[in-house]
Amino acid sequence: MNRVVITGAGTINALGHTVPETLHAMREGHLGIGPLQMRDLDRLSVKIGAQIKNFDPESYFDRQKLALCDRVTQLTLLASREAMLQSGLEITEEQSETTGVVFGTAAGGMNTWDDNFRSVYEEGKNRVHPFVVPKLMTNAAASHVSMVYNIKGPSLTVSTACASSNHAIGLAFQMVRSGMARAMLAGGADAMLTFGGIKAWEGLRVMSKTACRPFSANRSGMVQGEGAGVFVLETYEGAKARGAEILAEIVGFAMTSDASDIVMPNQQGAARAIRGALADACLSPQDIGYINAHGTGTAANDKTECAAVAEAFGAHADRVMMSSTKSMHGHLIGGTGAVELLACLMALREGVIAPTIGYEHPDPNCALDVVPNVARQAKVTATMSNAFAFGGLNAVLALRAV
Amino acid sequence: MSVKDNVIQIIAEQALLDAADVRLSATLEDLGIDSLGVVESIFAIEEEFDIEVPFNANAPAESEFDISSVSAIISAVESLVVEQT
Structure with missing residues (x-):
């Protein structure tokens, strides 16, 4: 391979x-x-x-x-x-x-x-x-x-x-x-x-x-x-x-289907995709320093996504940084994962974690480190990018620094 | 503008040429207009003269609308304008 x-x-x-x-x-x-x-x-x-x-x-x-x-x-x-x-x-x-x-x-x-x-x-x-x-x-x-x-x-x-x-x-x-x-x-x-x-x-x-x-x-x-x-x-x-500059390595990918609802997200389907990407990449949760969240800003997605990350990451969920750059560039619908992968590249290459802007009040249902409002410096060697679509089709990518 | 000048203008625009360089004896192929360009030209003619052009891109030669040369197109458009307006 x-x-x-x-x-x-x-x-x-x-x-x-x-x-x-x-x-x-x-x-x-x-x-x-x-x-x-x-x-x-x-x-x-x-x-x-x-x-x-x-x-x-x-x-x-x-x-x-x-x-x-x-x-x-x-x-x-x-x-x-x-x-x-x-x-x-x-x-x-x-x-x-x-x-x-x-x-x-x-x-x-x-x-x-x-x-x-x-x-x-x-x-x-x-x-x-x-x-x-x-x-x-x-x-x-x-x-x-x-x-x-x-x-x-x-x-x-x-x-x-x-x-x-x-x-x-x-x-x-x-x-x-x-x-x-x-x-x-x-x-x-x-x-x-x-x-x-x-x-x-x-x-x-x-x-x-x-x-x-x-x-x-x-x-x-x-x-x-x-x-x-x-x-x-x-x-x-x-x-x-050919001596090309390598921006990052893609190490894992997983896709799952919720088989449950045409619009409501599903914690199990999302968690299975996250675990699948980790397994495909041969990475453990503690290897991941940053997750670019799907983070749409809807009541249902954000709560479900945080629960799925907590389920898949266990204790490390309290330490991983996870932001939603949709707060800045909006939801590009079918194009969104591609633009969001740029935040993963920035984390791996520049050690800069993009923030979740517009964050005002903590939600106990989303009690993860969402890098509120201000970017952060951090050394990160592996990242993940979540996408959970309407129709319950989930796709998660895992990247690693080279 | 006469029908003739108008048609030549539409074809010239499609071929990215000056109207003066569009010879009446030329075929659309001579002018570098491909099959999509033909369909686009016919659309432009229909819009310009408010007519329906009987043309089927699957079988251009069998269509009632003769596109074998610039002059053929001009005569065909002239008749359609008389029939339809």
Whole structure:
């Protein structure tokens, strides 16, 4: 079995247009959530979100590309470019067939759905642009990235709601580890901050109208974000041989299904995924110094997640640091695990633990060290990233410093 | 603008050319317009003239709408404009 390492990372999200900008914001505890700017805002009851600021697609893409790429694909292409540049991975014709792409997204081309439903239903138009299907299909981002980098191996999109990115990265990890692929681009994206996308979440009555305050006793729900995160995964030997900088090693992955409820999280399913990732990584709970929590800021998730960590970690649960960076970049839905993995890289590489901002009052149901409000210096050699999706599909990754 | 000039403008935009460089005898393939580009051009023509163009991308040659050259497209659009408006 191959050891699998990360040699490149890229992102664009409400905290920044690059990884360095995003990590700087996480270190400083910046808030990426603010008043939404979009049409028909007066018809929304949720008026806050973590939108990407100062993003001008036309400065990155020509007209032909824009005609074919939904916002979610644009964001993925930008994050992929940053990851590939950092990695320096070359994909020759010979290597092309053993390189692949696995991305996660919950909604895919939501902006395209939204705009075109509006045009045929509200405006009564009888004709839509011919590229609606290639723009909205959930595999569009993976396909465009495969075309840009001449990637001809196994490529696919996975869709497991809020765990999509973790499932994508975990599958890519397994593909490189097993030798099925020599290198993979993996991550995820969502761009659901559209009128229809927000209306859908509003309907569920789990959205906060004020702030995302994970683990805080006065938390009031989740806040939607948008963006993409992409990583270059390859074998340890391959990275060493070409002298690439290794950002971290992926050592474990586990996925479980709750088989219980379509929206309510389940402590046993989450704990099984955490224990599974530890076992896959051959790590003990005390090896893990930091957990990037799923930490949505809903009453149900945060309580259940803390109980699951306590169950899986035993006595070490009182010592491990666990923060939710969703307090800063919002919930990127299918893209969230990819952006959150950056906090794990920062912990391993820089010894900086990203905080849970907006934390005001301790909740006895969430009595773990959630690194409230201010980042912390700490030496950490292994980290974990949790994702627990609607539908009870859980995916947990374990990383180690190299 | 005449139907002719308008169609040439739409094709030129799709081919990323100046309208002056779009020869009437050229095929869309000559101009570097691929199959998606053809479909996009037809969409633009429908939007511009508010007409329905009978075109099936599965079998372009069998469609009633003749796209064999720029001049063929112009005549086809001229007839459709007369029939449909």
